[in-house]
Amino acid sequence: MNSTFTWLFDPEHWSGPTGIPARILEHLGYTALTVLIAAVIAVPLGAIIGHTGRGTFLVAGLSNGLRALPELGLLTLLVLLTYVGLMPVVISLVILAIPPVLAGTYAGIRNVDRSVVDAAHGMGMRGSTVLLQVELPNALPLILGGIRAATLQVIATATIAAYVSLGGLGRFVIDGNNAGAGSPDGYPQMAAGAIVVALLALAVEGVLALVERGVVSPGVRNASKTQRTSRLRRRPTTDLVENPT
Amino acid sequence: MIEFQAVTKEYPDGTVAVDNLDLTVEDGKITVFVGPSGCGKTTSLRMINRMIDPTGGTILLDGKDIRESDPPLLRRGIGYVIQHAGLFPHRTVLDNVATVPLLTGAGKRAARTKAAELMELVGLPAQFAKRYPAQLSGGQQQRVGVARALAADPPVLLMDEPFSAVDPIVRDDLQQQLLRLQSELDKTIVFVTHDIDEAIKLGDRVAVFRVGGRLAQYDTPSALLARPADEFVSSFVGRDRGYRALGFLTASGVPVGPVATVKIGEPVGAVDGGWAVAIDTDGRPLGWVAADRMSTKDLAVSEGDLISGGSLFEVDSTASGTAGSLRNALDAALSSPAAIGIAVDGDGAVVGGVTADTVLSALADARRSGEVPT
Amino acid sequence: MNIDWPWPWLERNLDDIGTATGEHLYLALLPVLAGLLISVPLGWASSRWGVARGILVPLAGVLYTIPSLALITLVPLLMGTRIIDPLNVQVPLAIYTIALLVRSVSDALLAVPGEVTAAATAVGYRPFHRFLTVELPLAVPVIIAGLRVAVVSAMSLTSVGALVGIGGLGGLITEGFLRNNGVELVVAIILIVVIALVIDALLLLVGRVITPWSRAQQRTGAKA
Numbered sequence: 001m002n003s004t005f006t007w008l009f010d011p012e013h014w015s016g017p018t019g020i021p022a023r024i025l026e027h028l029g030y031t032a033l034t035v036l037i038a039a040v041i042a043v044p045l046g047a048i049i050g051h052t053g054r055g056t057f058l059v060a061g062l063s064n065g066l067r068a069l070p071e072l073g074l075l076t077l078l079v080l081l082t083y084v085g086l087m088p089v090v091i092s093l094v095i096l097a098i099p100p101v102l103a104g105t106y107a108g109i110r111n112v113d114r115s116v117v118d119a120a121h122g123m124g125m126r127g128s129t130v131l132l133q134v135e136l137p138n139a140l141p142l143i144l145g146g147i148r149a150a151t152l153q154v155i156a157t158a159t160i161a162a163y164v165s166l167g168g169l170g171r172f173v174i175d176g177n178n179a180g181a182g183s184p185d186g187y188p189q190m191a192a193g194a195i196v197v198a199l200l201a202l203a204v205e206g207v208l209a210l211v212e213r214g215v216v217s218p219g220v221r222n223a224s225k226t227q228r229t230s231r232l233r234r235r236p237t238t239d240l241v242e243n244p245t
Numbered sequence: 246m247i248e249f250q251a252v253t254k255e256y257p258d259g260t261v262a263v264d265n266l267d268l269t270v271e272d273g274k275i276t277v278f279v280g281p282s283g284c285g286k287t288t289s290l291r292m293i294n295r296m297i298d299p300t301g302g303t304i305l306l307d308g309k310d311i312r313e314s315d316p317p318l319l320r321r322g323i324g325y326v327i328q329h330a331g332l333f334p335h336r337t338v339l340d341n342v343a344t345v346p347l348l349t350g351a352g353k354r355a356a357r358t359k360a361a362e363l364m365e366l367v368g369l370p371a372q373f374a375k376r377y378p379a380q381l382s383g384g385q386q387q388r389v390g391v392a393r394a395l396a397a398d399p400p401v402l403l404m405d406e407p408f409s410a411v412d413p414i415v416r417d418d419l420q421q422q423l424l425r426l427q428s429e430l431d432k433t434i435v436f437v438t439h440d441i442d443e444a445i446k447l448g449d450r451v452a453v454f455r456v457g458g459r460l461a462q463y464d465t466p467s468a469l470l471a472r473p474a475d476e477f478v479s480s481f482v483g484r485d486r487g488y489r490a491l492g493f494l495t496a497s498g499v500p501v502g503p504v505a506t507v508k509i510g511e512p513v514g515a516v517d518g519g520w521a522v523a524i525d526t527d528g529r530p531l532g533w534v535a536a537d538r539m540s541t542k543d544l545a546v547s548e549g550d551l552i553s554g555g556s557l558f559e560v561d562s563t564a565s566g567t568a569g570s571l572r573n574a575l576d577a578a579l580s581s582p583a584a585i586g587i588a589v590d591g592d593g594a595v596v597g598g599v600t601a602d603t604v605l606s607a608l609a610d611a612r613r614s615g616e617v618p619t
Numbered sequence: 620m621n622i623d624w625p626w627p628w629l630e631r632n633l634d635d636i637g638t639a640t641g642e643h644l645y646l647a648l649l650p651v652l653a654g655l656l657i658s659v660p661l662g663w664a665s666s667r668w669g670v671a672r673g674i675l676v677p678l679a680g681v682l683y684t685i686p687s688l689a690l691i692t693l694v695p696l697l698m699g700t701r702i703i704d705p706l707n708v709q710v711p712l713a714i715y716t717i718a719l720l721v722r723s724v725s726d727a728l729l730a731v732p733g734e735v736t737a738a739a740t741a742v743g744y745r746p747f748h749r750f751l752t753v754e755l756p757l758a759v760p761v762i763i764a765g766l767r768v769a770v771v772s773a774m775s776l777t778s779v780g781a782l783v784g785i786g787g788l789g790g791l792i793t794e795g796f797l798r799n800n801g802v803e804l805v806v807a808i809i810l811i812v813v814i815a816l817v818i819d820a821l822l823l824l825v826g827r828v829i830t831p832w833s834r835a836q837q838r839t840g841a842k843a
Contacts, residue, residue: 004696064771064819067768067771067772067775068771068774068775068811068812068815068816068819069775069808069811069812070774070775070776070778070779070788070789070792070808070811070812071775071778071779072778072779072781072782072789072792072793073778073792073804073807073808073811074808076792076793076795076796076804077801077804077805077808079796080795080796080799080801080804081801113329113331113334115327115328115329115330115331116331116332116333116334117331118296118327118331119325119327119330119331119332119333119390120331120333121296121320122294122296122320122325122327122331122403123320123321123325123344123345123348123393123394124316124317124318124319124320124321124322124323124345124348125317125348126317129348134333134335137335138333138334138335140335152684152686155686156686156687156688159686159688159689160687160688160779160782163782163793164796170688173688173689173692173782173783174782177782177783177784187695187702190692190783191692191693191695191696193689193692194688194689194690194692194693195689195693197686197688197689198685198686198689198690198693201684201685201686201689202681202684202685205680205684217334217335217336217377218377219333219334219335219336219337219377219378219379220334220335
């Protein structure tokens, strides 16, 4: 325990390109990039599938199939197939980040009250307008939920990606492991890295929760709250059923 | 004017939702489509604004085939109210009402002003404007739905079971409000319901559909009650047809006789027939006093002596010209402990009484003189 | 990458593959089972008392957020195990399972219609007996759904343990990677995925078998 905290608070480990802050930024950078790419792909895809009702097999298939795929396996496979570098890692991360966003977007759009959609069409809105002005704003809580789940997924997988030479906070764990049990840069480094990444994940989750609160229309927040508690009495939710970290 | 010409809707699996419908919806009237589940009333309604397209036949709106119009543009000129309102949860009440004006290109301010006017028209307090639909009750949400449908001042209003999801008291209120609105606005309204009483109450003309999408009868409510076309319509309209038909006959021909009245604190004295109506200082009825059963006729009448009375019926009031119907008069007579129905004027003050006999003989006279219900 | 025609390598290493698979199942499934057993009472408490729910559900959320490699790494620190100890993988997996299933169990029990439990009590069931014979069975479909997710995730997450030297099929992945042996890598991945999906299907089947009433509902298309 002591050695871990010694390592953690050693000022040497807080400076320079291999220091903790640098790794944190790297880690966040990979995460942000990945989630952005995944969202750009998955949100429109999920929205269209949800709006038209066509292609739902894609949502179910991807979500379930990819959950069984070991992240480490995907990472190493892609690196082996291509080269050691950023691209295969980002591709793996994006592949793993797409299902939660896709599922969240799809669920969000489908969950919009059918009578609201009917009324929107009945009033003379075009399909695209209905999707953009009515369905998406009301789907926002679930879409953001999907993005949150994806972000945490990526933070976790990026940690593992250090194994295939990626930077980020996973480096401390991998390097520490390689340094050997007895070394002061061994387990203490691993544990310190683990603590930092755990705290980072929690912090990011907290920030995203606040963002969600700020972005979602108050009318939808309240509506979904009453919906959720009344659903609790009738139908359970299993929204922890995203890709785990 | 909306014309259905041999309109049919058949689904790929063979179900026929609407079968060869020929019907004309008149301008400025409330036309009700009514029938049991699966009779095609909602399908027919939704074909008017092309939410569903017919598989056969033509629908003309003011002489023009609706198939020639781009559906979204067609719909912006038709108001649409549905059962659970379908308000946008993510927009305020005001913005919900302003939806169609905004859609048709009105500026935000103009649209919101119009929306505020409409909120007032349907009786929603101004402070609801900034609220979100989730904060409103079912009845309030329905009002917003109606306001939203009227916002662009469409000549046609389609209403699909709009009051079915609220409780009876709220429903009654909303129905009254609709009738009031219509008397001011004169829209062409097509209203769908499964409730025959609602149809009779609201409709100027009622179309009864049978299961399988065929039109059974299209008539005025009183004609429906008096001359149902067949067994199906007759049983759909329900029991007490004769009695309910009385609701369409005015009671202005029924002679109102005098009735003994007494104020609280006064002695009742000798009364012809044994019953007197206790009234307050404004002449409004409080209850009946059974003069026969009072031990001493000279004793002052107190509240404890009152027996609660039956329903009241309003006599032809010079101000509003609304007389109660024969049904009101008959019910007043039948529900009174004294067998005398109390007639009141526009202010609620007692003007006299009627008995069941006088009501029925007035009805017989009307029949004889040819004033048969139409 | 070295892609040998797989059969020779497979034949030579069948033993090792078998051992690794066995290890993997031991590392992955035991914690899920333990997690399930712990989750039922916790989930029940959560469904019954708002206070419990108010603590357990957020706690579950927090634990679920922590990356797997981090938890695996920290177990020695928190529990004093050696660095290469199966518990390092099993404890985090159990934690994730509990985090997932407490919510499932709680929601499932809350979804049992009030009238049903009231009727059972009125008929004369004692609370615990009623729980076992009425509420729990009705909660099964949702619990099984959560369990399926837990198992499939566990199978996949176990491989992360290889990064700190804890075996299983993850070890074959890392070995394959380091030795540039694509076959070994792919075989390990395929095994993990296939076994996970098989167990998933089995659980689905078990769920259907022990809830004959839901099959009947599906047939008539009716809702309870």
